[in-house]
Structure formats: structure tokens, C-alpha cells
Amino acid sequence: MAVRPPRYDRTHGCGGVVSGASSSTPAEKKRGAGLAIASLSLGTGLNPLNSSMIAVALVDLQKTFTLGIAEATWVITAFYLASAAGQPLMGRLGDRFGPRRLFMFGMVVVMVVAVLTPFAPSFAWVCVGRVGLAIGTATAFPSAVAMVRPISKASGVSTPRLLGRIQMANTAGAAIGPVVGGLLVSTLGWPAIFAVNVPLALLALIGTRMFAPADAARRAERLRTLVVQSDVPGIALFIGTLVALLIFLLGLQSTPAWWLLAVAVVAGGAFVWRELTASTPFIDLRLLAANRSLMMVYLCFAVFNLVYYTAFFGLPQLLQDHGGYNAGITGLLMFPLAAVTIGLTPLGARWIERRGLRFTLLVGGVGLIVGTALLAVAAATVNPIAMLLITAAMGAPYCIVSIAMNQALYASARPKDRGVAAGIFQTSRYVGAIAATTVLGIVLTDGSGPNASAQWLIVIAIATGLAIVHALLLGSWHPREYEEQDTSGVPTTR
Structure with a gap:
């Protein structure tokens, strides 16, 4: 050439x-x-x-x-x-x-x-x-x-x-x-x-x-x-599987299109076959099969984002539909969630250095359970002070888990695989976010009606249950042994 x-x-x-x-x-x-x-x-x-x-x-x-x-x-x-x-x-x-x-x-x-x-x-x-x-x-x-x-x-x-x-x-x-x-x-x-x-x-x-x-x-x-x-066929099968599955799930409350479920299963099977046989796969399933630690990181991160985005997209919907706040006030009430994340980022990095990665992950996982459960308060009151405190409480575990999960990624992937591993890591984030919007689309059907509070409690029950699953998954994660001798600058895991 x-x-x-x-x-x-x-x-x-x-x-x-x-x-x-x-x-x-x-x-x-x-x-x-x-x-x-x-x-x-x-x-x-x-x-x-x-x-x-x-x-x-x-x-x-x-x-x-x-x-x-x-x-x-x-x-x-x-x-x-x-x-x-x-x-x-x-x-x-x-x-x-x-x-x-x-x-x-x-x-x-x-x-x-x-x-x-x-x-x-x-x-x-x-x-x-x-x-x-x-x-x-x-x-x-x-x-x-x-x-x-x-x-x-x-x-x-x-x-x-x-x-x-x-x-x-x-x-x-x-x-x-x-x-x-x-x-x-x-x-x-x-x-x-x-x-x-x-x-x-x-x-x-x-x-x-x-x-x-x-x-x-x-x-x-x-x-x-x-x-x-670029594995364009693999990307097309990946998107096709998700779209068919999402349309099927969102139609469960009316008339389920079972043929879409069949399309999702067939497309999903074709996607797995494609990724296992492609020379440069979109998602390297062979890498995941050979590295349980890395696979757990992706699973934990997807569940974590499912929980987080359920709150991030669901709470503004409740505040506007049920609480009567306009979009401007709703944005201000949501700001503590992200502001706390920014403010605690340096402290989160120091916490990992001093207390270890696994301990930090578990603390963040428990904090996510508490923060998610607190969102149930919004079913009883949308008082602005209460909302500011609750969104701030969600920001702390989000910050801790986000930083620690990034470190866990590098603690689980071999140095030569880290570029590919980081790409799949981002994909797992998007999958979690997509799943969150699907949950909201299925459960929140009457945001401004008399059932709004009950529906919100169902959303929070689902999110809290998933937060508990997330914490249990974090407890089962262990870094690969070779990471203990790695000199890449990742904090030593304990």
C-alpha cells in the first residue's frame, strides 16, 4: 500500500x-x-x-x-x-x-x-x-x-x-x-x-x-x-437485538408482539456467533470467556448504570408530572446529584489509595442501596429541601462506584487488552442506561395521575433490588493475580 x-x-x-x-x-x-x-x-x-x-x-x-x-x-x-x-x-x-x-x-x-x-x-x-x-x-x-x-x-x-x-x-x-x-x-x-x-x-x-x-x-x-x-455486521446485529427486545418489552402492557421476541433471540444468537468468529469483533466475547474478573466488572457496571439512570431519568419525570415543578426548577433540584459527584472525585481517588479498591467498591455498593432506597421519599413528598438532600445522597455513591469501577477495569484486564476492554466498558454503560429507560417506560404509565406515587414506589423497589444485586456482585469480584505485580499505576487491591 x-x-x-x-x-x-x-x-x-x-x-x-x-x-x-x-x-x-x-x-x-x-x-x-x-x-x-x-x-x-x-x-x-x-x-x-x-x-x-x-x-x-x-x-x-x-x-x-x-x-x-x-x-x-x-x-x-x-x-x-x-x-x-x-x-x-x-x-x-x-x-x-x-x-x-x-x-x-x-x-x-x-x-x-x-x-x-x-x-x-x-x-x-x-x-x-x-x-x-x-x-x-x-x-x-x-x-x-x-x-x-x-x-x-x-x-x-x-x-x-x-x-x-x-x-x-x-x-x-x-x-x-x-x-x-x-x-x-x-x-x-x-x-x-x-x-x-x-x-x-x-x-x-x-x-x-x-x-x-x-x-x-x-x-x-x-x-x-x-x-x-470495524465489525459493522456485529454492530448491526447488536443494535437489532436490542431494538427488537425493547419494542417487545415496551408492548407487554398492551398486545405483546411475540414475533419480536423471536427476532431478538435469533439476532442475539447470530450476534454471539459473529463475535466468536470475527477477527476483530465489536465485543470480544472470547476475551470475556477467558477473564471472569473482567466479565464481572462489565456486569457490575451495567447493573450500576441501570440503577443510576433509573433515578436520573425517572426523578425529573416525577418532579414535573406529579410535583408540578417546571423544567428549570427540576434541573436545579437535580443538580446536587452531579455536583456532589464532581466535588467528591478527588476524595474518591484518595480513598482507593488508602483503603483499597475492593473495600471502596463495597462501600460504594452499600451507599448505592441506601441512596436508591431514599428516593422512595419522593412518593410521599416532593418538598424541594427533601429533593435536594436526596439527590445529593445519590451523588456520593455514584462518584465512589464510578471511580472504583474504572480502577477495577484496569485491575481485571491484561495490559495488552486494556484498549479493547475500555471500549466494551463504555458499551456496558450504554446497555445499563437503555435498560433503565425501558424499566421507566414499562412502569411509569400514569406520571400525573393518582397512581403516580404507587408506580414510583414500584420503580424504586426494582432499583433498590438491583442495587442489592449490584453489591453482592461487587462482593464476588476479585482482581486477576497478575495485577498484583502490575506497575501501571493502578492502586493495589485489597
Whole structure:
């Protein structure tokens, strides 16, 4: 295969000079690196921002398009399905076309979708818009991570520090989502949560264009090779299985479509066969079969996200439908959940270092049970003070478990498998979130009626039961023995 010659254009590098030049001072290079990372962080923050803003827009969408809760949850499910498929695929595309080029393309996709979706004539087109947002924002994180090393090399700023800034942007995006979404929906309506992406994506695109390093020369590959390496058939079977199963489950209360269950079983079997035989599988089932510790991490993380997102998406629905709060106030009442997560992140990391990973996981698991059970109070009262305290109480275990589960991932995966393992880890997050919206769609059928409190108690009973299962699974997890001699910087497990 022919190798393309190096490409140097007018794009500025980290030091603010033409790529390939070395006349910038160290201070200029660090400043350029800071602007590059700020631009990349803004782009990566769009995915969690859009993921969390929608939580306070469901009621407005229901009223606009005359929907039930089960139908409205598809606007969330569509986003997570596309994200689950898009994240690993975008990593491959970044390797093929260059991470900087892919990042900027993704920001263009976000802007186009954000401009068009507010004019959607039907709810189905809104869901299509959410899929477009998921695909566009999915380009950001793998592209940003790929650009960290050249930025670090050019500026002298350590890679962990740059990665830490990007991670904080992702956490902040999820944190401010309900507040930003609530203010936008209460003042401008649901179209505003799409339109707000336009200036943010534009800033990210311009900053990346000006300050991020140009893509290195890359070996040209055939499209067929790219398709095979991305396992597009496996991704299609994965999505087909989930969609068929979700439609079947959401239709159980009316007339169950049993043929969809059969489709889900057949597609699921075909997916397993494909992943076991593919040279580069979307989800490496062989890796899971050979590593019980890693498989337990994925199972625990999926159950954890099922519990968390049941509260994250269910509570705003209850506060607006049953409590009568508008979207703006609901967003403010939800803010402590994410704010506590941000505030406790440094303490959570220190706790792991001092007390050990397994102990921290168990503490977080027990805290999740308590925090979830406290949500039952909302069935009796939606007093704002009580809601602020309850959402803050949910934030603490979420922070602890999130940090510890990330460490457990690296404690369970072999160093050579950690890239693939991290991709499957993200997929397990999306699967948990999709399952949560399905639970809400099945149980919460009368959010503003007399049965709202009873239905909420059923949701919390399910979530609390799953939180107990999660804690038991955490208790059965043990790191692989080779991790005890690993020197990768992961805290020693005890």
C-alpha cells in the first residue's frame, strides 16, 4: 500500500505556529496546548451534556407530540443505541482518516443536526436528530484521546494532566446538563436543547482547527478493510437485538408482539456467533470467556448504570408530572446529584489509595442501596429541601462506584487488552442506561395521575433490588493475580 506524504497545511499547532515549525517558546507551547485541550474538552463534553439535558425535556416532548412515557423514552434510547455503536466505530475511523479531521467532521455533523432537529415535524424525526447528535459527538472522545500524545510531546505538559482535563469536561457536561436543559426548556422549549449545541460545537471546531496538531501521515486502507475491522455486521446485529427486545418489552402492557421476541433471540444468537468468529469483533466475547474478573466488572457496571439512570431519568419525570415543578426548577433540584459527584472525585481517588479498591467498591455498593432506597421519599413528598438532600445522597455513591469501577477495569484486564476492554466498558454503560429507560417506560404509565406515587414506589423497589444485586456482585469480584505485580499505576487491591 502506498503511504501518503506528510501533510502540512496552514493549521496551527500547539504553539500557535505552523505545524512542523519549532520557533515557539515553551510558554507559548503550553498556552497553545491549553487552548487545544480546551477545544477538545468542549467537544467531548457535548456527549454527556446531551445525554443529561434530555432528562428534563421529556415532559415537554410528551406534551408537544402527545406521547406516553414509554414512547417518549425512545428519544433517550435512540441516543444510547447510537452511542454504543458509534464509539468503537469512530475510533477506527479516526485511525483511518486522522483524529483531528474526524473531530472537526463530527462537530460539523452536530451543528447541522442541531439546526435541523428543532424543525422536526414528528417525534420520530426528533429521535433521528438524537441519533445524529450521538454519532457526531461520538467522534470527539476517541479523537481527543488520540491527539493527547502529540499535544503532550509538543508542549511538554504531561499526558495524565491533559487527560484529566478532558475527563473533568465529561464529568462537568453531565453535571450541568439538567440545569442547562431545565433553563432552556422552561424558557425556550425543547428545541433549545438542540440549538445550544451550535455555538458550542462551532467553538470546539474553530479551536481544534487553530490549535490542535495536524494529523500525521496515515497508510491508506480500502473501505472493505475498514468495514471488516470495524465489525459493522456485529454492530448491526447488536443494535437489532436490542431494538427488537425493547419494542417487545415496551408492548407487554398492551398486545405483546411475540414475533419480536423471536427476532431478538435469533439476532442475539447470530450476534454471539459473529463475535466468536470475527477477527476483530465489536465485543470480544472470547476475551470475556477467558477473564471472569473482567466479565464481572462489565456486569457490575451495567447493573450500576441501570440503577443510576433509573433515578436520573425517572426523578425529573416525577418532579414535573406529579410535583408540578417546571423544567428549570427540576434541573436545579437535580443538580446536587452531579455536583456532589464532581466535588467528591478527588476524595474518591484518595480513598482507593488508602483503603483499597475492593473495600471502596463495597462501600460504594452499600451507599448505592441506601441512596436508591431514599428516593422512595419522593412518593410521599416532593418538598424541594427533601429533593435536594436526596439527590445529593445519590451523588456520593455514584462518584465512589464510578471511580472504583474504572480502577477495577484496569485491575481485571491484561495490559495488552486494556484498549479493547475500555471500549466494551463504555458499551456496558450504554446497555445499563437503555435498560433503565425501558424499566421507566414499562412502569411509569400514569406520571400525573393518582397512581403516580404507587408506580414510583414500584420503580424504586426494582432499583433498590438491583442495587442489592449490584453489591453482592461487587462482593464476588476479585482482581486477576497478575495485577498484583502490575506497575501501571493502578492502586493495589485489597
